[in-house]
Amino acid sequence: MVGGFIDAYTFEQRGGSLAAMQTGNIIFLSVDVAKRNLPSLMTKVAAILFFSLGVLAVSLFKHRHNTHYWRIPTLLLEMLVCIIVGFEPRSVSDIFAVPPLAMVMAMQTTAFNAIEGHGYNSVYSTGNLKMAMIAIGEFHFHHNRSQLISALLYLELVVAFAAGAIISALLQLSFNVHAIWFAAVGILLIIVGYSIALHQKNIHFSD
Template identity: 40%
Template sequence: MDLKKLFNENKPSESRILASALTFSGGFVDAYTYIQRGHTLSAGQTGNVIFFANSLAQGNIQGMLTRGTTFLAFSIGLLVVGLFHKYVKNNFWRVFCLFPILIICAIVGFLPKEFPNYYIVPAIAFCMAIQNASFSKIEGLGYNNVFTTGNLKKSMVAWSAYFFGEDKTKYNAAVNYMWLVISFAVGAIASALLQNYFSLRTIWFGVVILGVINIVYVSLLVQKHKI
């Protein structure tokens, strides 16, 4: 199989298939932390603000701690990517940005249910933020690969411009964002179904998915730069 036919040859980090795969894994991991780890979203910080407010109203200190630290960890993760990219200028910098989520998710699969969620979910959120900030474009368009509200909005706006405004240039954008929304939803559904059978160990499927993504991405970079 020629990888160049599946990915954007000039900018593999912006290819539709890579963005869809990353967004699938984003939905997969987010569903895992919500179902298995205290009903907290590792990436969806809008939801965590609401959950934090609910915990505050109910006097749930542990819930406040988990949601608050998750929000903070995600924010720090976004900052870390900018700092990392400032000092690491080679073409493989995004490869290293996927290592943290691989390592943390692999470890989390071994941890028992009793292990405090205010350690686990913030650690995953930090890594998800790094993934999100490292891969932020699909064919030149900005997107998010760990949550889907923005992608849904952009898809509907582009489809509206295409059908009602007769702006045919919006077709690719509409299709790209539509695929991202579908990928996130399918990832979340797959995670929820697998959790019925594998419970806490379901996160290891996410590790496999991300591992394959990283291997393929490295292969693309090697081909492109002929190393």
């Protein structure tokens, strides 16, 4: 939901750019090149670069911290960036909003990349939709219940992403650039819930 929320926000409030879906940014960048739209071009180039740096940062960070709680700092940074961006008026260049969001989106999808043993993308839906359809096809031919569970899981992720985008669009009607603060609240709830789950899991293993 957070991935859909933030991409809908940047597309509508921050110059038609995307924080997470770099495939879209590459396409929009090509259009900007053709139209010689330099300001928007630079924002998308920076978003792609910062997204790449976010993936690299998490890849390095997780090998330096031998703890189950290593993912939480990525969420804290994401929440902080959302809060800061919400204070930036539209008069501020999009290059100060979209690339930082792209970086934390990359950190989120790199840190959280599996659920119930299934690899997934947490900030875009193409791969999740593909995996859902593959699982449905496998279930049709083999009637393996695990494939049906996989299909439902991936479809749930797709629906959540779409729901996040819809909620974002609706909130933007009233809150404009400040709507992203609701994403920050959502991330805070995730941090609390995830921390509690990890704590309970550690207690279970210690017993």
